Amino acid sequence: MFIEIETNSAVPIYLQLAQSIIEGVAKGELKPGDSLPSVRAFAADLGMNMHTVNKAYHYLEEKEFIQIVQKKGVFIHENGVRLASPSDRDRLKKELRPIVAEALCLQLSNEDLEQLVRDLILKIKEGE
Amino acid sequence: MFIEIETNSAVPIYLQLAQSIIEGVAKGELKPGDSLPSVRAFAADLGMNMHTVNKAYHYLEEKEFIQIVQKKGVFIHENGVRLASPSDRDRLKKELRPIVAEALCLQLSNEDLEQLVRDLILKIKEGE
DNA sequence: CCTTTGTTCTACTAATAATAGAACAGTCTT
DNA sequence: AAGACTGTTCTATTATTAGTAGAACAAAGG
Secondary structure, eight states, rough: OOOOOOSSSSSHHHHHHHHHHHHHHHTSSSSSTTTEEHHHHHHHHTOOOOOHHHHHHHEEEESSSEEEEEEEEEEEETTSSSOHHHHHHHHHHHHHHHHHHHHTTOOOOHHHHHHHHHHHHHHHHOOO | OOOOOTTTSSSSSHHHHHHHHHHHHTSSSSSSTOEEOHHHHHHEEEEEEOHHHHHHHHHHHHHTTTEEEETTTTOOOOOOOOOOOOHHHHHHHHHHHHHHHHHHTHHHHHHHHHHHHHHHHHHHHOOO
């Protein structure tokens, strides 16, 4: 699994890491039950701090994408690939709203937006 | 124009304000050339600091949604409602990507996503 | 027994968010 | 000409977040 971290990005690196893992699940590269590296190993691999990886893991645990098992390790949550719950949908809506508003100002039509989403899905699934 | 600011939100209030203004433009309540309140008046109205409103204004100026005219005031940019430029599209894509990845994990189909976007457009245009 | 696991603790630096008040140089109205 | 108003700039302070660092802990597992 290839993970690129942009140090200069405005997006915190723990979030970039979490999003990379989510993309891994999205493209099927990571499947429910799969184990993730230990916080120490991952940190060494990515050149970041153990606590930063830990932060990404807990962020993902709260969203129920991974499961942290005490003293054993971290795994893709059995329910990681699931049908969106109402709270899942609410979360997506809140995140999506400002982007849609901006798209309206930029006069993107429904078709434009759909095309944009399709492009992204392809990029995510094919990797970049 | 009704603006709600959630103090307890993880989203900084200057960003909430900026997004509210973008929504105002999106729904046509604010039109190119319209003037916005002075930083002082807006701050007093919203119960926040002058510098915080100023920060929101500069955030919007960088995105070319408003125009700040020295010693005169702030106005919706003449080019505020425009056809998306390539850099506009790139910006939208970057913001959209992690959300689309999450949606894939939550097994949302293209139709689900389109429906979600349609709902949001309605809510934004009708106001909440 | 020893390594590995995530956890917890303290500590520190840097950046961001938010507030506060004052002063400045122009614009605009009266 | 006076006075109110504009965004800007300056210094200051507080709180939170991001990130790093190192040590210690308890339990799982070979």
